[in-house]
């Protein structure tokens with residue numbers, strides 16, 4: 001069973017500009033980049049910092065506090081100080097709206 005919920009309109013997303021939303025109590029950063037839309041848990045795995053306040057580049061979102069960047073497809077950090085991935089979630093676009101399933105993490109642990 002999937003539990004997609006509406007996050008925002010596709011037209012509300014500017015390229016490489018994360019948008020923070022709260023879905024079923026989970027903070028999520030929705031990112032449009034390179035023609036795709038991704039959804040990643042909005043809190044860094046290193047400390048309680050909002051990833052949506054960071055920069056997006058090369059399909060990664062960078063934590064502004066210490067600089068770890070997380071892959072928007074896998075949730076994996078590219079380098080220290082973060083060592084653990086951040087959950088990433090399935091996205092679907094329907095009728096011009098973006099839907100995210102925060103109950104089905106796509107994160108790869110290793």
Ligand code: FES
Nearest residue numbers: 044046047063066
């Ligand atoms: S809080 Fe994100 S890398 Fe330290």
